[in-house]
Every structure is written in structure tokens, then in C-alpha cells.
Amino acid sequence: MPTSVPPGSFDRRHRTVVTMDTQRTKPQKKARKTLNKHPKRGGTTPYFRLILVWGVLFASSLVLAGNLYHLQVVHSSELLRRARQQQTTYVNPYIPRRQVVDRNDNVLAIDRQVYTLYVHPNQFKSDSEAETVATDVAKILARPTADITDxxxxxxxxxxSGIRLAPALSEEIADKLKKLRANGLDLVREYSRLYPQENVVADVVGYVDIDRRGQAGIEYSQEQLLERSAQTIKFRKTGNGALLSDRIPEGFVHGEDWKLQLTLDTRLQRAARVALREQMQKFSAQRGGVIVMDVQDGSILSLVSEPSYNPNEYFNSDVNSFRNWLLADLYEPGSTFKPINIAIALEEQVIQPNDVFPDPDTIKVGGWSIRNAEKEDNLSLSITGILQHSSNVGMVQVMQRLKPDVYYNWLQKLGIGKTVGIDLPFEARGQLKNQAKFVSSPIEPATASFGQGFSLTPIQLVQLHAALANGGKLVTPHVVRGLIDSQGQLQQPSLPQPRTVFSPKTTQTLVEMLETVVLQGSGKASQVLGYRIGGKTGTAQKANTSSRGYHSGAVITSFVGMMPIEAPRYVVLAIVDEPKGIAYGSTVAAPIVKSVMDSLISIERIPPSQPIPKVSPSP
Incomplete structure (x- = not known):
């Protein structure tokens, strides 16, 4: 303890001590007073602060735990779905249409990569640059420089901007345009359908439009077979969007290699078109067609319709060319139907092959006069003679032996008034008058006896003549052989079973009669040296739908032939609409059939029916 010093002491040491004690004591008192005053001012103690901090941490932990519970338990499935959605991408790959090939695997239609050229003139810096680029582009596109420059x-x-200058450019031309490195040129890559044979098979193959949808031919009717399955494919991707290569499914790049194979033979198709065009030009005809069919199974080897078009440039063609009139238009077959009627009469046994009928120039039926196309001095004709001379009067007498209702039932049985069911689009249904009118009016069976008063399509006439050639069966004409892969495996579509309509005995008789038409009758122009050919000419008046009569001077000429007679395998029809001049089936259509048969013999390597005599060289 400090020594107490009396007041007023002058001792320096003690004074100093007193002074120091006084200084130390005053602050301590002030501090104590301050501490004692804090509670009164509402301040917090250290314990309260500690409790507050822990409370905040505890409450935060509860919030985090609750949020974690919601994320991991309550919303886990939804969050998992969203995460997978972000990590996954779906790709719709470009799947080309299947190729179309003929029976010899020649490509008829195939998808290819092409480019469309767009021009943005607003990106040129000057007139001179626009002119320079135009000159280069015109040279590459082989188009007039002045047009492109303007x-x-x-x-x-x-x-x-965005002027579409040239569509469907090849990759070769696109590369030349790219090398220009010019402003304002934009090449857009697309896929286009290419038809290497151009118009040779256009009547059958058809074309696809800008939206890649079939509009004609098998491109339209067989869309389901030509379109490959475009299944959406799922990929996993990384955070930067890159696809994981190990996640790409097998076969993504290389798909199945099925092709649609047709029964057509491109070589025969080309030969038939050349022969048809020559005769059409010679007789200034409006249109024409050729059909070659295998009578055993109905497969079409050639189907040519003129006028035709280039499916690669369908947009430049007349829309009427897209309709294959051999399937879509009806006509009265005329004399080419006479063999069918003879077969009906033989089946019903109202005539015999050796029967003879008088052959006057005209015959009266129900107040109407029916005459032969040409006057001949035939007092009478056998059944074979009626076909050889194509006698209308003789046919009327033959079919008059048949009851009208029986005749009508036969026409229905043969499918007149129906379609044949070919696998090409837009086939028309034939027309046959109602039974009551046909039976009650004698003129109806009479005109039907020589192929008028009802209508059918050319393809149906081929089907009926095939029935005569194959022993009496109606087969279904078709152009699709099936889907075939690179290994030669074939998936064939199902076809209706052949339906028997005539007996083999009847058809054999008709085949022999039709051979005499070629040897001695109106079909001489179709003869092929060394081969037995049968056939029938037709020169039918052309019906006028507006007046319910016939066009004056307008005819449809045709010839339908079969070969070889000893074992008929092929039927060939040539039909020419509105030829000018001395136009008959014998002069217009029969030479076309001969030319087509010559090509058919060479292509199919058909052996001759008899030894071909050697022609001695001229001295």
C-alpha cells in the first residue's frame, strides 16, 4: 500500500506517487461507471450475440435441409428429366428415297446432292463488280451473259437480295462457283431426285416435286416402298454441345440397301419409244402408246406413252404429259375385241370353229344399218375368215346366237367396267351400259360384237389378250418386281391369284386363228421372218363424249400381237390416236409391233419357230 503523506507535503517522491495514483484511479472509475451503464442503454451481452449467431446458423441449416429434401426427394424425378433433356439431343437424319432400278439393275431414279444458287446483289460494292461476277457466273452456268448482267x-x-438464280446444280458446277470467292453468291446444299434415263421410263417411274413427294408413276403409287423409315435418333452430348461418339447408334451412317426393282427392260423401252415416235411423225398422230407384257405372270416389260416428258425438268413440261393415258383414258377397242367375243361364243358353244356365216355388205339390227369397214366380195366367211377380214357383219351374226343377258354376264366376268388393278396410279374404270338397256336394245349387243358401245383402257385390252395366250387366265398387270438388296434377296409384293375365264381348248383355237390373221389377213405387216406371230388389227371410231356420237374422220388405230404361237409368252399392243392419211391398224400400228418384236427377240434371245431361210447374196 502507498504510504500516506500528510497534506501539504513537499516531498518530491511522495508527490509524485500521489499524483500517479490519482491518474490511475480516475480512469478506472470511469470505466466501471461505463460498464454499469450499458445494460441500462439496452446493449447486448456477448452471450446474446453467440446465441444469435448460432440461431442464424441453425435456421439456415434447416432451410438448406428443407431445400435439399425438396430437390432430392420431392422434385427429384422432374429435375432428373430436365437434366437428361439438357444432356440429350435428337437428330432426324436425312434418309434418301430408295433407288429405282429396272430388271437388269439399271438405275432409273436415285437421290443426289445438289446446290441451289442464290444471289444477293446488295452485297456488291459497285456496278463493275456486279458486271464482273455476272460474267463469271454466266460462263459457268452456260447462260447468256447479258441476262445475268442485267x-x-x-x-x-x-x-x-435472295434472288434464286439456278436450282439443282451439280457438285462440279458448285465447286467452280465457290472458287470465284465472290460477294453476293450463296450456294445452298439440297437433295434432288435424278432420273438418268430421262424420258425413256418417265411414263412408269414418274417424278417427285420440290417437296420430295411423288406426283406420278411409281414415285406416287409406291411411296411407302420408296420412303425409308426416318426414325428419330437420340444422342448424348457434352457440356459444350459436342456429340459423344461412343453414343452414336450402329448403322446410323450406313443404312439398309434395299432398292425398288421394276419389271421394265430399259433397252426394250427405248426401242419401243423410237418405233412409236417414227410412226406418229409419219402419220401426224396426236398420241400413241406401246405395252409389252409377259402373259404368264402379268409383268410389264415395256410401257411407253407419247407425248412424254423429262422428269428431271418436269416444271418445264405440259401437265397433260404426266397422265399415262394407257391407264387413265378410256377408248372403244373396236376390232381388237373381236377375238374376245369369239372366245365367249366358243365357250358358250353357240358356234363351232368350222362354222360359216354369210357376209353381206350390211346388216339391219333394230332399225340400224351395220356395215363392214371395207367392201369385199365375200359371199360367206368362216370364223377364221371373220377375224382375218375383220368383218363387222360376220361378228354381229356370231354374237346374235348368244342371249343378250348371257353376253352381258360374260362382259362383267371379264372385268369390263372395272380396273385391272395395276400398281400404277390413276387407272380409269371401264364403262359398260346398264344391263337392262343392254338386254332390251338389240343394237347394244350388236355394236359390242365389234368392240363399240363400251370402253376400256389399253392396259385392260392387253390383259384380255394375255388370257387368250396363256390358256385362259386373267393375270394382274404389274411393273413392280419387288425390293431387292445388294445380295440379290428379293421381297416380292403379293398379287391376286390368276382367275380362269376361258378353257385351254378355246384359247388354243383362238391362238391358231390369230396366226392366220398375220399370215393371210390384215396383220401381215407384223410378220417376223422365222417366227410364228398371231394378232389382230383394230381401227375404231373415236367417241365424242359431248355429242354422244363419234368424231367425224377421227379414229384410233391399234394392233395387238402375241408370240411365239407354239408357246405364247408375250403380248404386244401398239395404239395410235388420230393418225392422218391412209390410217388403219394394219398400216399404222402393225409395223410398230413388228419393230418391237424384233427388239424383243434379240433382248430375250427367243429362238426362231422354224429355220430362217438364208438369203442368197445378189450377183
Missing amino acids: LFIDGFKNKK
Whole structure:
């Protein structure tokens, strides 16, 4: 303890001590007073602060735990779905249409990569640049330089953009355009359908439009077979969007290799078109067609319709060319139907092959006069003679032996008034008058006896003549052989079973009669040296739908032949609409059939029916 010093002491040491004690004591008292005053001012103690901090941490932990519970338990499935969605991408790959090939695997239709050229003249810096680029582009596209230059300069002045200049450019041309490195040129890669044979098979194959949808031919009717399955494919991707290569499914790049194979023979198709065009030009005909069919199974080897079109440039063609009139238009078959009627009469046994009928120039039926196309001095004709001379009067007498209702039932049985069910689109249904009118009016069976008063399509006439050639069966004409892969495996579509309509005895008789038509009758122009050919000419008046009569001077000429007679395998029909001049089935259509049969013999390597005599060289 400090020594107490009396007041007023002058001892320096003690004074100093007193002074120091006084200084130390005053602050301590002040501090104590301050501490004692804090509670009164509402301040917090350290314990309260500690409790507050722990409370905040505890409450935060509860919030985090609750949020974690919601994320991991309550919303886990939804969050998992969203995460997978972000990590996954779906790709719809481009799947080309299947190729179309003929029976010899020649490509008829195939998808290819092409480019469309767009021009943006507003990106040119000057008139001179536009002119320079136009000159280069015109040279590559093989188009007039002046036209391209005017287009570019006009577009530059008017700030135009996005002008579609040239579609379906090949990769070779696109590469040349890219090398120009010019402003304002834009090449857009697309896929296009290419038809290497152009118009040779257009009547059958058809074409696809800009949206890649079939509009004609098998491109339209067989869309389901031509379209490959475009299944959406799922990929996993990384955070930066890159696809994981190990996640790409097997076969993504290389798909199945099925092709649609047709029964057509491109070589025969080309030969038939050449022969048809020559006769059409010679007789200034409006249109024409050729059909070659295998009578055993109904497969079409050739189907040519004129006028035709180039499916690669369908947009430049007349829309009427897209309709294959051999399937879509009806006509009265005329004399080419006479063998069918003879077969009906033989089946019903109202005539015999050796029967003879008088052959006057005209015959009266129900107040109407029916005459032969040409006057001949035939007092009478056998059944074979009626076919050889194509006698209308003789046919009327033959079919008059048959009750009208029986005759009508036969026409229905043969499918007149129906379609044949070919696998090409837009086939028309034949027309046959109602039974009451046909039975009650004698003129109806009479005109039907020589192929008028009802109508059918050319393809149906081929089907009926095939029934005569194959022993009496109606087979279904078709152009699709099936889907075939690179290993030669074939998936064939199902076809209706052949339906028997005539007996083999009847058809054999008709085949022999039709051979005499070629040897001695109106079909001489179809003869092929060394081969036995049968056939029938037809020169039918052309019906006028507006007046319910016939066009004056307008005819449809035709010839339908079969070969070889000893074992008929093929039926060939040639039909020419509205030829001018001395136009008959014998002069217009029969030479076409001969030319087509010559090609058919060479292509199919058909052996001759008899030794071909050697022609001695001229001295």
C-alpha cells in the first residue's frame, strides 16, 4: 500500500506517487461507471450475440435441409428429366428415297446432292463488280451473259437480295462457283431426285416435286416402298454441345440397301419409244402408246406413252404429259375385241370353229344399218375368215346366237367396267351400259360384237389378250418386281391369284386363228421372218363424249400381237390416236409391233419357230 503523506507535503517522491495514483484511479472509475451503464442503454451481452449467431446458423441449416429434401426427394424425378433433356439431343437424319432400278439393275431414279444458287446483289460494292461476277457466273452456268448482267446490276441498284438464280446444280458446277470467292453468291446444299434415263421410263417411274413427294408413276403409287423409315435418333452430348461418339447408334451412317426393282427392260423401252415416235411423225398422230407384257405372270416389260416428258425438268413440261393415258383414258377397242367375243361364243358353244356365216355388205339390227369397214366380195366367211377380214357383219351374226343377258354376264366376268388393278396410279374404270338397256336394245349387243358401245383402257385390252395366250387366265398387270438388296434377296409384293375365264381348248383355237390373221389377213405387216406371230388389227371410231356420237374422220388405230404361237409368252399392243392419211391398224400400228418384236427377240434371245431361210447374196 502507498504510504500516506500528510497534506501539504513537499516531498518530491511522495508527490509524485500521489499524483500517479490519482491518474490511475480516475480512469478506472470511469470505466466501471461505463460498464454499469450499458445494460441500462439496452446493449447486448456477448452471450446474446453467440446465441444469435448460432440461431442464424441453425435456421439456415434447416432451410438448406428443407431445400435439399425438396430437390432430392420431392422434385427429384422432374429435375432428373430436365437434366437428361439438357444432356440429350435428337437428330432426324436425312434418309434418301430408295433407288429405282429396272430388271437388269439399271438405275432409273436415285437421290443426289445438289446446290441451289442464290444471289444477293446488295452485297456488291459497285456496278463493275456486279458486271464482273455476272460474267463469271454466266460462263459457268452456260447462260447468256447479258441476262445475268442485267439481273445483277438491276439488283445492285435496287438493293435486292435472295434472288434464286439456278436450282439443282451439280457438285462440279458448285465447286467452280465457290472458287470465284465472290460477294453476293450463296450456294445452298439440297437433295434432288435424278432420273438418268430421262424420258425413256418417265411414263412408269414418274417424278417427285420440290417437296420430295411423288406426283406420278411409281414415285406416287409406291411411296411407302420408296420412303425409308426416318426414325428419330437420340444422342448424348457434352457440356459444350459436342456429340459423344461412343453414343452414336450402329448403322446410323450406313443404312439398309434395299432398292425398288421394276419389271421394265430399259433397252426394250427405248426401242419401243423410237418405233412409236417414227410412226406418229409419219402419220401426224396426236398420241400413241406401246405395252409389252409377259402373259404368264402379268409383268410389264415395256410401257411407253407419247407425248412424254423429262422428269428431271418436269416444271418445264405440259401437265397433260404426266397422265399415262394407257391407264387413265378410256377408248372403244373396236376390232381388237373381236377375238374376245369369239372366245365367249366358243365357250358358250353357240358356234363351232368350222362354222360359216354369210357376209353381206350390211346388216339391219333394230332399225340400224351395220356395215363392214371395207367392201369385199365375200359371199360367206368362216370364223377364221371373220377375224382375218375383220368383218363387222360376220361378228354381229356370231354374237346374235348368244342371249343378250348371257353376253352381258360374260362382259362383267371379264372385268369390263372395272380396273385391272395395276400398281400404277390413276387407272380409269371401264364403262359398260346398264344391263337392262343392254338386254332390251338389240343394237347394244350388236355394236359390242365389234368392240363399240363400251370402253376400256389399253392396259385392260392387253390383259384380255394375255388370257387368250396363256390358256385362259386373267393375270394382274404389274411393273413392280419387288425390293431387292445388294445380295440379290428379293421381297416380292403379293398379287391376286390368276382367275380362269376361258378353257385351254378355246384359247388354243383362238391362238391358231390369230396366226392366220398375220399370215393371210390384215396383220401381215407384223410378220417376223422365222417366227410364228398371231394378232389382230383394230381401227375404231373415236367417241365424242359431248355429242354422244363419234368424231367425224377421227379414229384410233391399234394392233395387238402375241408370240411365239407354239408357246405364247408375250403380248404386244401398239395404239395410235388420230393418225392422218391412209390410217388403219394394219398400216399404222402393225409395223410398230413388228419393230418391237424384233427388239424383243434379240433382248430375250427367243429362238426362231422354224429355220430362217438364208438369203442368197445378189450377183
